[in-house]
Amino acid sequence: MGKKFPTAFPGDAATWMNNLATILKDQGKLAEAEELNREALARNRNLFGNEHREVFTSLNNLAVVLGDQDKLSEAEATMREALGLARKLWGNDHPLIAKSLGSLTSILQRQGKLSEAEALGREAVASQKKVLGPEHPDLALALACLARVLEDQEKLPDAEALQREALSIRRKALGNDHRVVALSLFNLGRIRKNRGDLPEAEALLRECLAITQNSSGVHHPDIVEVLGLLAEVLADQDKISEAKEFFEEAIMRKDDK
Secondary structure, eight states, rough: OOOOOOSSOOOOHHHHHHHHHHHHHHHOOOOHHHHHHHHHHHHHHHHOSSHHHHHHEEEEEHHHHHHHHHHHHHHHHHHHHHHHHHHHHHHSSHHHHHHHHHHHHHHHHHTTTTHHHHHHHHHHHHHHHHHHOOOHHHHHHHHHHHHHHHHHTTTTHHHHHHHHHHHHHHHHHHOTTTHHHHHHHHHHHHHHHTTTTTTHHHHHHHHHHHHHHHOOOOOOOOOHHHHHHHHHHHTTOOOOHHHHHHHHHHHHHHHOO
């Protein structure tokens, strides 16, 4: 990247690198973010050794950006190291432990390692409930993550219960019009479709679509997935004319991406 960081306060430089990497990640510049995360990790290891909270932060950030690039094997190894370090630093009852467990659960789920993902996901949920209480948004994230693992194992009733709990928490904490509420509605709508309850799936997905359009804009890429799934639900109910409209809009937006 060619950027030079000051060496008078090397610890600060590593922190700045982590912060800049987060900005780059949010902008979709994942390769640049990865490079900065790796340099920050190397600096922090050199400054503090291998068992320091700054090293944990760098490991966690690097694992996330690796996962975002589908470098899942390295992401898994890096997040396992971060989780092991977090347990050494803070024990098992700390919010960062639960977040690391949730991140590792997602990485394992994406690799099809569902049994271990479920075990870690359940540990993450239990930890979040103990540390943060039963109504915290971070608990909703852990619940939703575990629900996806169970859904992949076709444990649909259990997955549905978790998604409903996550949705309830998010509505209460964030209001009905938040984009994360829309995500819960989408996930729950997909499960209801797969369980054969098409009217409720349709209602959930219509609400999801309205929130996504209002909170993220009509050109947000998430809308394509919502339109496509809603079109499938409508087609399955023989609402062919409206399904056709949503399919056509989803295809048009997909082609424009």
